[in-house]
Amino acid sequence: MKILLAFASLAAATAAQAQEPRVPSGMQWLYGSGEGAATSIQAYHAFRDYVVAAARHRPRDSVVLADGATLAAPRFLPCGRRPLAVVLDADETVLQNLGYEYDDASHPGRPYDQERWNRWERTGANAVAPIPGAVTALRAIRRAGVTVIFNSNRLAAAAAENEAALNGAGLGPARHGSTLWLQGDAAPGSAKDPRRAAISARYCVIAMAGDQLGDFSDLFNARGLSVSDRRRAAATGPLAGLWGNGWFVLSNPVYGSGLRGTIDEVFPADRRWADPQQGNR
Amino acid sequence: MKILLAFASLAAATAAQAQEPRVPSGMQWLYGSGEGAATSIQAYHAFRDYVVAAARHRPRDSVVLADGATLAAPRFLPCGRRPLAVVLDADETVLQNLGYEYDDASHPGRPYDQERWNRWERTGANAVAPIPGAVTALRAIRRAGVTVIFNSNRLAAAAAENEAALNGAGLGPARHGSTLWLQGDAAPGSAKDPRRAAISARYCVIAMAGDQLGDFSDLFNARGLSVSDRRRAAATGPLAGLWGNGWFVLSNPVYGSGLRGTIDEVFPADRRWADPQQGNR
Numbered sequence: 344m345k346i347l348l349a350f351a352s353l354a355a356a357t358a359a360q361a362q363e364p365r366v367p368s369g370m371q372w373l374y375g376s377g378e379g380a381a382t383s384i385q386a387y388h389a390f391r392d393y394v395v396a397a398a399r400h401r402p403r404d405s406v407v408l409a410d411g412a413t414l415a416a417p418r419f420l421p422c423g424r425r426p427l428a429v430v431l432d433a434d435e436t437v438l439q440n441l442g443y444e445y446d447d448a449s450h451p452g453r454p455y456d457q458e459r460w461n462r463w464e465r466t467g468a469n470a471v472a473p474i475p476g477a478v479t480a481l482r483a484i485r486r487a488g489v490t491v492i493f494n495s496n497r498l499a500a501a502a503a504e505n506e507a508a509l510n511g512a513g514l515g516p517a518r519h520g521s522t523l524w525l526q527g528d529a530a531p532g533s534a535k536d537p538r539r540a541a542i543s544a545r546y547c548v549i550a551m552a553g554d555q556l557g558d559f560s561d562l563f564n565a566r567g568l569s570v571s572d573r574r575r576a577a578a579t580g581p582l583a584g585l586w587g588n589g590w591f592v593l594s595n596p597v598y599g600s601g602l603r604g605t606i607d608e609v610f611p612a613d614r615r616w617a618d619p620q621q622g623n624r
Numbered sequence: 625m626k627i628l629l630a631f632a633s634l635a636a637a638t639a640a641q642a643q644e645p646r647v648p649s650g651m652q653w654l655y656g657s658g659e660g661a662a663t664s665i666q667a668y669h670a671f672r673d674y675v676v677a678a679a680r681h682r683p684r685d686s687v688v689l690a691d692g693a694t695l696a697a698p699r700f701l702p703c704g705r706r707p708l709a710v711v712l713d714a715d716e717t718v719l720q721n722l723g724y725e726y727d728d729a730s731h732p733g734r735p736y737d738q739e740r741w742n743r744w745e746r747t748g749a750n751a752v753a754p755i756p757g758a759v760t761a762l763r764a765i766r767r768a769g770v771t772v773i774f775n776s777n778r779l780a781a782a783a784a785e786n787e788a789a790l791n792g793a794g795l796g797p798a799r800h801g802s803t804l805w806l807q808g809d810a811a812p813g814s815a816k817d818p819r820r821a822a823i824s825a826r827y828c829v830i831a832m833a834g835d836q837l838g839d840f841s842d843l844f845n846a847r848g849l850s851v852s853d854r855r856r857a858a859a860t861g862p863l864a865g866l867w868g869n870g871w872f873v874l875s876n877p878v879y880g881s882g883l884r885g886t887i888d889e890v891f892p893a894d895r896r897w898a899d900p901q902q903g904n905r
Contacts, residue, residue: 366890368650368883375851375890376882377837377844377858382663382875384859385868389670442897448887459899470897475859476867556658563658570656577658578665578756586757587666594663596877601657602649606729609647609656616723616751618740 364451369596370444373435380475382594387476390429390552390591391483397549397589398427398487405548406589407539408560414576422547429484430542432553433495433505435595437477437514442470444597464501468508474593478513490546492522494538494558499527536561554595559585564600570608645732650877651725654716661756663875668757671710671833671872672764678830678870679708679768686829687870688820689841695857703828710765711823713834714776714786716876718758718795723751725878745782749789755874759794771827773803775819775839780808817842835876840866845881851889 366375373379405420407430412418431437443463447453481491493514497505502519509517517523530537535557542548556563556577563573576582586592595601647656654660686701688711693699712718724744728734762772774795778786783800790798798804811818816838823829837844837858844854857863867873876882 363886363888366885366887368648369653369877371885371890372650372877372882375855375885377855378835378873378876378880378882380855380859381837381864381867381871381873384864385667385670385873388868389666441891441895445887445891445896446899448891459901462899462901463897466900467897470895472892472895475864554659556662574656574658574661578661583662583665586662587669590662592659592662592666594875594877595659596650596653596875599659601653601659604647604652604656605644606647606726607644609652610722610726610729611753614722614751614753615726616744616748618727619743619747620740 364449366448367451367597370448373595373597374439374441374444379594383474384476386552386591386593387474387480389587390550391480393588393591394429394484394489394550395487398489401427402547402549405543406551406585407543407548408536408562410540412560412562414560414562414580414582417581420543420548425545425547426490427488427549428490428492428542428546429550429552430492430494430539430548431551432555432558433493433497433509435474435554435597435599436552436558436593437474437481437493438508438512439472439474440467441472442467445470461498461501464497464508465504468504468511471508471512473512473514481514489549490522492524492542492546493517494524494535494542496526496533496535499525501525533557534561534564550589550591552591552593554593555599555601557600559590570604571611645730647729648732648878651729654876654878655720655722655725660875664755665757667833667872667874668755668761670868671831672761674869674872675710675765675770675831676768679770682708683828683830686824687832687866688824688829689817689843691821693841693843695841695843695861695863698862701824701829706826706828707771708769708830709771709773709823709827710831710833711773711775711820711829712832713836713839714774714778714790716755716835716878716880717833717839717874718755718762718774719789719793720753720755721748722753723748726751742779742782745778745789746785749785749792752789752793754793754795762795770830771803773805773823773827774798775805775816775823777807777814777816780806782806814838815842815845831870831872833872833874835874836880836882838881840871851885852892 403422405422407420409418409420434440485491502525505525506517506519506523509515524538526533528538529541551559553559684703686703688701690699690701715721766772783806787798787800787804790796805819807814809819810822832840834840
């Protein structure tokens with residue numbers, strides 16, 4: 344299993360030699376590795392196949408949760424005769440924020456700064472790239488007659504620049520107010536349910552994609568939901584069957600609400616091991 | 625996008641307060657988050673659906689590369705009339721090594737030690753768990769008449785303990801020499817092509833799953849393959865169409881051959897950004 348770790352050590356040694364900051368593992372995996380690229384290509388193959396098939400048989404229900412739904416007892420909005428759409432997050436779902444993360448990797452230890460991110464939105468449109476697999480999948484989905492809508496927490500105040508980032512990467516058309524919804528639309532704040540509700544008033548949403556559970560329902564961001572309860576709600580509850588069947592997740596180990604938890608929260612108490620030789624080392 | 629980072633900072637602060645080592649982000653994501661669990665469930669839904677469908681129409685060709693194939697010009701083994709099988713890696717493909725990674729997270733900065741890993745193989749069988757989604761998918765695949773075979777770089781010398789880890793997690797039957805192939809089988813060393821060839825002499829392999837590109841072909845581990853060439857071979861070459869269509873990748877940002885690369889290797893030169901306000905901070 345672990346033999347290939349030698350490569351990582353070698354890379355770390357090379358970086359140290361050149362006095363260059365070491366790239367965090369999550370970024371190496373997501374932006375640099377064949378494995379990371381394969382993962383998003385696989386997700387977009389599944390997304391495209393699912394959407395093209397669903398467009399043919401016209402599902403009765405949307406994949407957006409209805410008012411009053413809970414994680415334990417989900418209910419979905421009925422579709423009526425509304426036209427079909429898919430809803431995707433932008434950052435690390437369809438867009439790789441390469442320029443921003445390059446700058447971040449170049450300044451290790453620097454805390455997150457919302458103002459820096461806002462400057463990135465305003466000036467970084469040329470330093471992004473599409474997530475591998477996204478462009479061809481979105482093209483096939485539009486060809487099947489399904490509208491592609493982005494629901495992002497980028498700022499409505501930078502709508503033109505955010506349109507430019509998506510359209511420049513070949514992911515568009517993204518047009519604020521119709522196919523692009525941003526923070527500040529429908530309601531203030533980062534909750535995405537109000538925007539999903541507004542989109543659902545006009546469309547039957549047959550699939551969603553995102554790298555954060557909040558891209559599917561704000562219920563996953565409820566205050567007080569423990570790390571293990573949140574994982575359980577996604578993995579073993581009634582919603583687990585949706586992954587790859589209406590809800591499509593993109594891997595993002597670089598940032599976000601999944602990067603939480605102490606040792607006791609991440610590792611179950613009944614699955615622990617101590618090296619029997621540890622005392623000798 | 626980034627608002628939820630507040631959670632991560634909060635967790636870091638809590639860990640620091642308790643004098644507990646901070647869990648690396650990759651482990652938080654893979655073992656602790658709903659996003660990580662959703663990703664593997666999605667991959668196993670796709671794997672199961674693909675295999676059950678392929679078992680019905682009996683493909684002419686295997687998904688194992690033939691002798692003489694290259695990444696640029698792949699060719700596949702013909703299936704003949706051999707019975708159908710799938711081949712999966714074990715660690716972080718079907719098995720979560722929770723006990724080992726718990727111990728690792730508890731000792732930050734400690735370098736990798738192959739002997740410690742070997743002790744884990746011999747004594748850790750009770751501290752693993754199945755990857756979310758794997759157990760039900762493998763059950764459906766066996767029900768469709770397809771043999772499930774594991775091809776792992778765990779050691780043949782610890783065959784009984786490695787069988788116990790897989791079988792105890794509900795992933796078996798794993799039997800060394802038939803449904804479990806280990807390092808030392810077929811040829812010495814960690815290359816998996818010799819074992820794939822030996823399995824292919826008896827079976828038509830209709831799908832493979834792994835968290836490392838070497839779980840699909842040793843060609844990805846060729847010496848001298850740069851970080852960007854390796855990503856390109858997986859993402860844009862003739863093999864890119866296989867992800868989710870015969871080759872199934874599980875996300876692993878915790879260890880492995882994808883965790884390589886300096887800033888210049890991970891981030892393309894034409895997608896860089898510098899914060900225009902950086903001088904002020």
